[in-house]
Amino acid sequence: MIELKPIAIKDISEHKFFIRYYQRGYRWTEQQVCQLLDDIDNFTPREIKDTTPVEKTFYCLQPIVLKNLSSNAIPDRVLEGSWYEVIDGQQRLTTIYLILKYINEFWIGKQKKPMFSIDYETRENSVQFLSNLKFNEDDLTVAIDKNNIDYYHISKAYQAIRDWELSYREKYKEYFSSEKFLDNFLNYSKIIWYEVEQEENSIKLFERLNLGKIPLTNAELTKALFLSTDSFSELATETQRIKHYEIASLWDDIEHKLNEQDRKFWSFITNKKREDFDTKIDLILDLIAGKSASDLDTLHTFLWFLNQSKTPVTDSASSSLSMAWERIDNFYHTLIEWNNDRELYHLIGYLVSSKRIKGYDKPSLNQLVKYAMSHTKDEFTAHINKHIQDSISFGFTEDSVTDLSYDKNKAVLFNLLLLFNVEVYRTSKTIDDFYPFKQHKSNQWSLEHIHAQSSEGLDQTKKEQWIQWLELHLPVLNELKNQPEFEIDPAINKMISESQDYISNNITLSWDRFNTLFEKINKLLSSKNDPNNTQMHGLGNMALLSQPNNSVLNNSAFEVKRRQIIKLDKEGSFIPICTKRVFQGYYSDAGSLEPKYIWSPQDQETYLKEMLDTLSNYIPYDFDNSNNIALLFELNSTTPLSEDDL
Numbered sequence: 001m002i003e004l005k006p007i008a009i010k011d012i013s014e015h016k017f018f019i020r021y022y023q024r025g026y027r028w029t030e031q032q033v034c035q036l037l038d039d040i041d042n043f044t045p046r047e048i049k050d051t052t053p054v055e056k057t058f059y060c061l062q063p064i065v066l067k068n069l070s071s072n073a074i075p076d077r078v079l080e081g082s083w084y085e086v087i088d089g090q091q092r093l094t095t096i097y098l099i100l101k102y103i104n105e106f107w108i109g110k111q112k113k114p115m116f117s118i119d120y121e122t123r124e125n126s127v128q129f130l131s132n133l134k135f136n137e138d139d140l141t142v143a144i145d146k147n148n149i150d151y152y153h154i155s156k157a158y159q160a161i162r163d164w165e166l167s168y169r170e171k172y173k174e175y176f177s178s179e180k181f182l183d184n185f186l187n188y189s190k191i192i193w194y195e196v197e198q199e200e201n202s203i204k205l206f207e208r209l210n211l212g213k214i215p216l217t218n219a220e221l222t223k224a225l226f227l228s229t230d231s232f233s234e235l236a237t238e239t240q241r242i243k244h245y246e247i248a249s250l251w252d253d254i255e256h257k258l259n260e261q262d263r264k265f266w267s268f269i270t271n272k273k274r275e276d277f278d279t280k281i282d283l284i285l286d287l288i289a290g291k292s293a294s295d296l297d298t299l300h301t302f303l304w305f306l307n308q309s310k311t312p313v314t315d316s317a318s319s320s321l322s323m324a325w326e327r328i329d330n331f332y333h334t335l336i337e338w339n340n341d342r343e344l345y346h347l348i349g350y351l352v353s354s355k356r357i358k359g360y361d362k363p364s365l366n367q368l369v370k371y372a373m374s375h376t377k378d379e380f381t382a383h384i385n386k387h388i389q390d391s392i393s394f395g396f397t398e399d400s401v402t403d404l405s406y407d408k409n410k411a412v413l414f415n416l417l418l419l420f421n422v423e424v425y426r427t428s429k430t431i432d433d434f435y436p437f438k439q440h441k442s443n444q445w446s447l448e449h450i451h452a453q454s455s456e457g458l459d460q461t462k463k464e465q466w467i468q469w470l471e472l473h474l475p476v477l478n479e480l481k482n483q484p485e486f487e488i489d490p491a492i493n494k495m496i497s498e499s500q501d502y503i504s505n506n507i508t509l510s511w512d513r514f515n516t517l518f519e520k521i522n523k524l525l526s527s528k529n530d531p532n533n534t535q536m537h538g539l540g541n542m543a544l545l546s547q548p549n550n551s552v553l554n555n556s557a558f559e560v561k562r563r564q565i566i567k568l569d570k571e572g573s574f575i576p577i578c579t580k581r582v583f584q585g586y587y588s589d590a591g592s593l594e595p596k597y598i599w600s601p602q603d604q605e606t607y608l609k610e611m612l613d614t615l616s617n618y619i620p621y622d623f624d625n626s627n628n629i630a631l632l633f634e635l636n637s638t639t640p641l642s643e644d645d646l
Contacts, residue, residue: 003195004224006058006306009096010186013114016083018069019090021121022203025150026094030160033095037164041181045188048307055310056188060299061096063192063221064089065209067202074121083119084195087202088209092191094118095157099185101133102161107178113186123150133158192221192299218286218301219279223251225305226325234319247325254332255281265339267437268349269365287365288331334369342434346426347384349437350419351391355411360390389618391415406447406537413447417544419618420611421576427614439574443546450541450582451526451558451599455518458555466514467506468552470499472560473521476597480524495520525557527600539611540604543579558583559597582607 045056065088069079086093097118104112120126129151135142142159145151196205225231226247232240257265258280266274270283277283282301289304297303308324338344348368356362363371372380392415406413425435458465477496498517502509545565553564562583569575581587587607612619 003193003230004221004228005193006060006190007193008058008187008190009100010113012116012191014116016079016081016117016119017066017086017090017093018074018079018083019086019118019120020074020202022206023086023090025120025122026091026153026157028091028095028153028157030156030163033098033157033160034164036095037099037161040184040189041168043184043188045184058188058190059184060297060303061092061189061191062089062299063194064093065194065196065205067196067200068198070198077121085202087196087206089191090118094154096191097130098133098154098158099161101130102158102165103182103185105134106162106165107182120150123148126150130154135162192302194221194224217279217282218299219282221299221302222285222305225302225309226321231321232319250329250332251281254284255279257336258283263438264434265335267441268339268345269335269352271353271441284328284332284335288327290364290366330373331366331369334372335365343381343426344384345434346422347381347388349435350422351384351387353437353440354391354415354418357391357411357415360393362391363387385618388419392419392615392618406542410447413539413542414445414544416539416611416615417447417542417576417578420614421544421578423614424577436574440576443574445544445546446554448543448545448554448561448579449537450543450561450604452522452555454522455515455555458552460511463506463509465552466509466511467503469518469556470503470514472552472556472564473525474499474503476525476557476559476563477521480597491520492524495524522557525559525598527598538604538608540608541599543582544576545579546574558599562597578611 040059043059045058048055048057064086066084066086069083069085073079073085097116100113100115104115117127118130123129133142133155140162142155142162144155144159227244232243235243258274260266263274266280266283269287272283274280285301285305289301291300291304305324308327309321311320338348348365351363351368352365354362368384371383375383392412422435425431425433458469474496477492477499481492481496495517499521502514502517553561556564565575565580565583569580587610588603
């Protein structure tokens with residue numbers, strides 16, 4: 001059984017550490033040494049609430065993996081007393097030794113701090129070398145041993161400690177306190193003592209650690225916390241064994257679930273990439289511990305669970321460690337329940353995937369689980385619906401709906417469109433599938449103008465973009481001229497001729513000439529009832545579309561986009577269901593006299609009404625009773641922001 005515990009530097013003074021032959025020598029750079037010294041000096045211990053006796057936070061060093069050595073474990077080497085084989089962490093341990101040695105030599109008088117021992121199997125005189133490591137009295141420099149690569153780097157590190165102190169005292173004269181540093185170093189700097197069973201093969205374990213197959217992640221350390229020798233020691237031996245088995249079994253189940261190839265569960269609970277987690281259960285643990293993206297403490301989650309395991313429990317038969325495990329157990333099974341529930345899957349999946357908007361505090365999964373555990377399902381569903389309302393709220397009143405715009409409310413527009421797509425899946429009586437959050441999160445999304453807004457999105461310096469735009473629109477122009485029901489612009493043949501000339505010989509094509517031709521073609525492919533596309537920035541002209549920075553397609557007319565989207569769909573690209581329906585004519589007004597390749601104001605109104613009807617549970621304003629639903633998309637917008645602002 002493994003043993004895991006944080007241990008202060010002052011408490012390892014009696015130990016002896018042995019570095020086996022399979023380990024590489026000491027290689028820390030001066031920069032690494034100085035960074036450690038800076039971290040220790042900058043650390044300020046804080047009291048931990050509700051601890052008796054009062055405990056303080058500590059600076060946590062990376063784990064050291066150890067194994068107890070028997071006296072005859074090393075051939076040709078007599079080991080007297082109790083020794084530990086260092087499987088991982090010898091670089092940190094050696095540096096700690098050098099810092100402690102320096103403190104004894106320069107800061108402390110006759111009452112030296114006790115020193116632990118380090119012995120290297122490949123360096124028979126290593127103990128003596130470390131003991132005799134000193135500075136020259138004349139210039140306070142270390143005699144560098146250039147004949148031995150290990151001793152060379154150790155000597156350089158020791159010199160770096162001296163240089164750091166001198167530089168620090170010079171730079172921050174009155175601020176540097178050796179007493180504060182000493183207290184931080186000895187009492188409030190702790191290593192994670194990770195002791196494995198003696199039966200463990202040291203070389204194989206070393207290889208796995210260094211190959212990254214079992215890195216000492218927060219998950220590894222947290223697991224060890226629950227499965228260590230003294231965990232649940234209040235239980236009878238057999239009961240303790242069963243408890244350990246149950247934890248190990250569920251731990252494997254969670255890891256397996258998060259590793260499922262279909263990624264349905266993973267994509268439901270997070271927007272993070274699975275590839276960023278070596279150990280997938282780290283995601284669950286991070287969510288419970290409330291680790292933020294800005295938290296630089298690599299062991300934040302483990303330390304959170306460690307503190308939870310020490311928090312006194314009142315009026316309970318369970319230990320603090322048991323309750324810490326129950327948090328994981330309840331959290332995971334709650335997520336599984338939501339993942340299998342059609343309604344909650346879609347509602348919570350939307351909240352996880354939605355954009356943050358100003359003035360709305362988006363809940364974490366941890367917060368939602370806590371609420372669910374203390375309320376009925378109906379109360380929880382109402383709670384979720386309120387959060388969804390808030391995620392799309394922009395002041396739903398008759399006077400303010402016209403304020404919703406592409407340039408000011410992009411996150412809200414995105415959320416409305418995402419919710420529309422999700423709700424179509426959730427409420428449909430003919431769609432059995434769940435909304436595919438996996439495909440959704442495999443793409444970068446933008447707000448797409450269903451009909452082109454203008455040429456402003458095209459680069460005025462990239463002629464190849466202009467040519468591509470003309471190439472996409474030319475087939476549509478050729479088709480239009482043969483449509484008797486279409487009122488042909490007298491100049492359409494000239495547009496076709498100009499386009500062909502510029503495509504075949506673009507030397508004479510300037511931005512001004514292209515832009516003039518763009519406006520003519522765009523006007524031709526716009527609604528007769530709205531030739532200037534005054535509603536182009538409204539919700540009725542917006543859809544979600546994933547495409548890799550395709551400025552040409554973004555600035556294309558409806559019919560061109562329709563053909564391209566059909567092509568993308570046939571090629572297997574994920575097109576959200578509502579976006580697909582837009583370009584399939586699902587929302588087109590049956591009474592419109594305009595051809596199918598025009599996205600008319602009537603089509604926009606039909607599309608918008610369908611959206612608002614679908615989202616009626618979350619919009620606290622009765623749009624059906626509004627005298628003019630078109631107010632929502634008749635917006636006077638300024639120049640739109642880039643899609644990167646989503």
